[in-house]
Amino acid sequence: MTTLTPTSTLPKIIAIVDCEDHGPCDPEPSAYCPHCGAGGRYIMRFICEDGKVHGAMKGCIQLYPRHRLTAQVEAVFAKQRQYQKNKWNLPSWDTNVINACHSLGAGQINCAEWENRVRAEFAKRDAYHNAKYGGRRFGRR
Ligand SMILES: [Zn+2]
Numbered sequence: 001m002t003t004l005t006p007t008s009t010l011p012k013i014i015a016i017v018d019c020e021d022h023g024p025c026d027p028e029p030s031a032y033c034p035h036c037g038a039g040g041r042y043i044m045r046f047i048c049e050d051g052k053v054h055g056a057m058k059g060c061i062q063l064y065p066r067h068r069l070t071a072q073v074e075a076v077f078a079k080q081r082q083y084q085k086n087k088w089n090l091p092s093w094d095t096n097v098i099n100a101c102h103s104l105g106a107g108q109i110n111c112a113e114w115e116n117r118v119r120a121e122f123a124k125r126d127a128y129h130n131a132k133y134g135g136r137r138f139g140r141r
Helices: 070-086 092-105 111-133
Strands: 013-021 042-048 053-057
Touching: 013 070, 013 092, 042 092, 070 092, 070 111, 092 111
Parallel strands: none
Antiparallel strands: 013 042, 042 053
């Protein structure tokens, strides 16, 4: 099996917002990859640095390079899903990070402004954790 390497001509992924299940491909696929046109079942929707929401199948999404903040932003989206399930309130900085991603996807702000906003929220979160836990980060012992 070959490993897919990201293609530098594709826009960088900012955040994955959705995964659509279009059902089995048998006998005919009901959905097609917006990226390459192949029939598939799962289509991922993701916001890119160009401020557009792109779509690609699970395999093809590996071809898209990732913004250096994407892993941290993904963790916020995962936390939101968990908190929604438990009916807990997200801290304001997490909500602001998610809102910044949606503003980018809606074309209200550009990627530079998105990065400024996300970095500012992460800085608030880190300052809070430093004050509360004396510099120890969550999940590290
Ligand atoms: Zn594709």
